[in-house]
Structures are given as C-alpha cells and as structure tokens.
Amino acid sequence: MSQNEVKALVFDVFGTVVDWRTSIINECLVLGKQKDINIDWSQFVDNWRAGYRPAMDTIRNDSADWRILDELHMEILLGLLKSYSISLNSDEIIHLNKCWHRLHPWDDSVNGITRLNSRFITATLSNGNVSLLTNMAKFAKLPWTCILSAEIFKHYKPDDEVYKGAANILDLKPNQVMMVAAHKSDLLAAKSNGLVTAYINRPYEFGNYSVEVEDVEKDIDIWASDLESLADQLECN
Amino acid sequence: MSQNEVKALVFDVFGTVVDWRTSIINECLVLGKQKDINIDWSQFVDNWRAGYRPAMDTIRNDSADWRILDELHMEILLGLLKSYSISLNSDEIIHLNKCWHRLHPWDDSVNGITRLNSRFITATLSNGNVSLLTNMAKFAKLPWTCILSAEIFKHYKPDDEVYKGAANILDLKPNQVMMVAAHKSDLLAAKSNGLVTAYINRPYEFGNYSVEVEDVEKDIDIWASDLESLADQLECN
Numbered sequence: 204m205s206q207n208e209v210k211a212l213v214f215d216v217f218g219t220v221v222d223w224r225t226s227i228i229n230e231c232l233v234l235g236k237q238k239d240i241n242i243d244w245s246q247f248v249d250n251w252r253a254g255y256r257p258a259m260d261t262i263r264n265d266s267a268d269w270r271i272l273d274e275l276h277m278e279i280l281l282g283l284l285k286s287y288s289i290s291l292n293s294d295e296i297i298h299l300n301k302c303w304h305r306l307h308p309w310d311d312s313v314n315g316i317t318r319l320n321s322r323f324i325t326a327t328l329s330n331g332n333v334s335l336l337t338n339m340a341k342f343a344k345l346p347w348t349c350i351l352s353a354e355i356f357k358h359y360k361p362d363d364e365v366y367k368g369a370a371n372i373l374d375l376k377p378n379q380v381m382m383v384a385a386h387k388s389d390l391l392a393a394k395s396n397g398l399v400t401a402y403i404n405r406p407y408e409f410g411n412y413s414v415e416v417e418d419v420e421k422d423i424d425i426w427a428s429d430l431e432s433l434a435d436q437l438e439c440n
Numbered sequence: 441m442s443q444n445e446v447k448a449l450v451f452d453v454f455g456t457v458v459d460w461r462t463s464i465i466n467e468c469l470v471l472g473k474q475k476d477i478n479i480d481w482s483q484f485v486d487n488w489r490a491g492y493r494p495a496m497d498t499i500r501n502d503s504a505d506w507r508i509l510d511e512l513h514m515e516i517l518l519g520l521l522k523s524y525s526i527s528l529n530s531d532e533i534i535h536l537n538k539c540w541h542r543l544h545p546w547d548d549s550v551n552g553i554t555r556l557n558s559r560f561i562t563a564t565l566s567n568g569n570v571s572l573l574t575n576m577a578k579f580a581k582l583p584w585t586c587i588l589s590a591e592i593f594k595h596y597k598p599d600d601e602v603y604k605g606a607a608n609i610l611d612l613k614p615n616q617v618m619m620v621a622a623h624k625s626d627l628l629a630a631k632s633n634g635l636v637t638a639y640i641n642r643p644y645e646f647g648n649y650s651v652e653v654e655d656v657e658k659d660i661d662i663w664a665s666d667l668e669s670l671a672d673q674l675e676c677n
Binding site: 273332333334337338340346349372373374 | 510561563569570571573574575577578583584585586587591592609610611612
C-alpha cells in the first residue's frame with residue numbers, strides 16, 4: 204500500500220457519493236402524483252439505470268461518436284416513456300432527465316469530503332458530464348476542489364484513458380492518485396492503471412440492504428464503511 | 441444588460457483573482473537570498489510575464505501543437521535563467537516554475553467568491569492549466585464550484601472556443617454566463633461570444649498604482665472595484 208504518496212482523491216459519484224436511486228424515485232413519485240401516473244416507479248428507475256451501461260458501451264467500443272451522459276440518459280428515458288405509455292411535454296421531459304443533476308448525498312458525504320479536503324485535492328472522476336457534476340455539486344453542497352469527468356477525456360470509465368487522464372491533468376503520477384469508489388470494477392480498472400484504491404461500502408445503493416458484499420479486500424488498498432471512515436483512516440481531522 | 445439570466449460566473453484568474461506579480465517577486469526574493477543572486481527580481485518577473493503572450497500566440501495561430509501553460513512558462517523561464525546567467529539545479533527550476541501554482545489572492549477574493557457562491561456557479565476560465573488552477577485553489581483557498589481551463593478546450597483566450605466552450609460545457613446559453621476579468625481584451629472577446637461581462641478594477645496588478653484606468657465602461661455590463669463589490673452589485677449576502 205503506497206497511500207503515503209497520495210496527493211489527490213478522485214471519486215466515483217453515482218452510488219459512492221450520492222444516493223441516485225432514492226433521489227430519483229422520490230422525484231418520480233412526486234411527478235406521478237402530480238400527473239396521476241400510477242406505475243412502479245422503483246422499477247422505472249431501475250430500468251433507466253439498467254440502460255446506462257449498454258448505452259455507454261456503444262461509445263466505449265468506438266462504434267458511436269462521443270456523447271455526454273445527459274444525452275444517453277435522455278435516449279433511454281424517451282424509450283422508457285414510450286414503453287410505459289407516459290405522456291409528458293418537452294419541458295417536463297427535460298426537467299425529469301435532469302433529475303440526475305439533483306441527487307442527494309449519502310449522510311456522510313459532505314462532511315467526509317470536507318475532512319478529506321484538509322489533506323488532499325478532491326475531485327469527481329465520474330461518467331457524469333461536467334454540467335451534471337457541477338450542478339450536483341451546487342445542489343448537494345459537495346465541496347470538490349475540481350470537477351473531472353469522462354467528458355473531459357472523451358472516454359467512459361472503465362477505459363484506461365479516464366484514469367491515466369486524471370493523473371495527467373492533475374500533474375501527478377498514478378500512484379499519487381487514489382480512486383474512491385463503491386464498485387469493484389471501477390477500482391480494478393484504476394488499479395491496473397497504477398492508482399491507489401479505496402472501496403466504500405454502500406449496501407443500500409440498489410435499494411434493500413445488499414447481503415452480497417463485494418469481495419474486494421484482497422484487491423484494494425483501503426476498505427471503508429463510508430467517507431467519514433475513509434477520512435479517519437487517512438488521518439484527516 | 442441581461443444579468444438577471446446569469447447562472448454562472450467564470451473568472452479570469454491571473455490579475456483578476458490573484459496578485460501574481462507580488463507573489464512571484466516574493467518567492468524570487470527568497471530564492472535570491474538563499475542562493476546569493478542579486479538581480480532586479482521585479483524586472484525578472486516582468487520579463488517572465490512578458491513572454492507569456494507571444495508564447496501563447498504561437499499556439500493560437502495554429503503554428504504549434506497544443507501545450508499547457510506550465511510548459512510555456514518553463515520555456516520562457518529557461519531562456520531567462522540563461523540570459524541572467526543564473527544557475528539552478530533541475531529540482532529548483534521545476535519548483536520555481538510552479539510558483540505560478542502558489543499565487544496569493546487579492547484581499548477581497550476569497551470572501552467575494554464565497555459570497556458569489558450563494559447565488560451562482562463560480563468557475564475559473566483561465567489560460568492556466570487544470571493542475572495549476574487546482575493547486576492554486578488549494579493554496580489560496582479559492583472555493584470554486586468547478587475548474588475550467590484553456591486546457592480543456594485546447595484553445596487559449598481570447599479564442600472564441602474558450603468562451604463558447606465554457607457555456608457549452610456548463611449546459612448554459614452564453615447570456616447565462618458572466619465573464620469576470622480585470623482585462624478589457626478578455627471581456628470584449630467574451631462579449632463578442634454573447635457572454636455578460638463584469639470588469640474588476642485591479643490598478644496594482646503591474647506594481648505601482650496604474651493611473652491609466654482602462655476605458656471600459658461603455659463596453660461592459662458591470663464595473664466593480666473588487667469581488668466584494670461585485671457580490672454587492674449581484675445582491676449576494
């Protein structure tokens with residue numbers, strides 16, 4: 204473990220820092236009540252999220268030109284609205300699509316990042332586009348030092364270009380950057396590019412408590428129950 | 441004036457937010473004392489800064505591939521060290537070149553930006569590279585919402601691509617973005633790309649009080665004596 208060299212922490216955001224699922228379900232429930240639409244909104248939101256990986260993979264495989272996550276979210280949303288026979292006007296659709304900019308943090312996130320700022324540069328390293336992450340920083344009061352995004356590197360995680368790009372744009376060596384994420388695949392890709400890794404346990408990301416904890420301990424440098432715990436382990440006051 | 445639409449303020453940094461000249465002269469004076477080098481360090485620093493515009497222009501004119509400002513600063517510095525017959529080892533040269541990452545804010549900057557954050561997204565929009573601006577944000581405690589840089593757009597100000605790119609990456613229309621700068625040329629370029637403009641008066645940027653105030657009032661939307669005054673005019677508590 205080479206965490207003594209670390210100068211910057213870069214964070215996965217969806218699931219690691221913000222509770223996207225509860226946030227979006229709650230927005231959809233309000234919309235459903237307003238518009239008298241009675242469907243299983245949890246399933247709707249899970250379907251929306253399920254479209255994310257295949258949409259990104261069309262770009263990761265170089266079969267499609269670069270498009271930001273807002274556009275991918277919109278494409279998936281339009282398909283879902285059609286399949287659920289939900290009729291909204293264009294302003295309502297645009298507002299709904301931007302619910303991904305209005306995600307609430309986990310209870311420990313703001314204080315955890317604030318404490319980590321006492322010793323480190325903190326940055327997003329998310330597949331969300333820059334405006335999504337910037338609006339979310341304002342909405343959720345996330346005190347990032349800077350916003351880094353797949354959009355800057357024109358590659359989606361887990362492409363190597365994102366992890367190498369983050370170290371390069373911060374003028375740091377890979378082993379001076381720690382990837383912080385709640386997903387093993389993100390950390391393994393970061394590790395294969397030389398970054399230090401911290402796993403954050405988020406058993407409620409997909410709703411009910413997940414009993415199936417990811418088996419990551421042998422692969423990563425730090426295991427933390429939340430961002431306050433990470434700040435404790437990195438000796439941040 | 442359409443400042444009621446403004447959602448984001450983007451800031452020139454060198455001169456507008458930080459006092460680059462005093463900061464660097466003071467670092468050079470310490471170095472000179474340590475190494476027993478007795479030259480006119482103010483002149484040295486002014487020469488360093490004077491090399492900045494021609495170096496950028498070689499890139500703006502497409503005659504050279506993109507290079508970040510740290511590299512341009514290094515090229516100019518190496519020439520100056522040679523012409524002054526100053527001998528430093530490579531670690532000392534790298535450290536000296538990065539004094540541009542360690543610039544002190546004007547007295548009103550941190551509080552001004554903090555107040556502006558109560559109503560707006562605040563972002564850098566500087567020719568400095570991302571790592572320079574990120575390290576400076578930590579060093580000077582500048583609470584930006586996000587870091588935008590010429591490096592992201594691979595164009596230096598006053599190229600149109602920087603101003604258009606800032607609005608685009610923030611998912612805003614140009615008239616929802618206000619350029620904040622102490623330099624008329626920056627503001628005129630921003631205005632020609634549809635941005636709203638705020639001039640900050642920094643008469644001490646180049647040392648002694650400048651009696652030659654730039655005649656900008658007819659060209660810009662807001663004239664402010666400093667960032668606290670800008671916060672007052674934009675009704676930020």
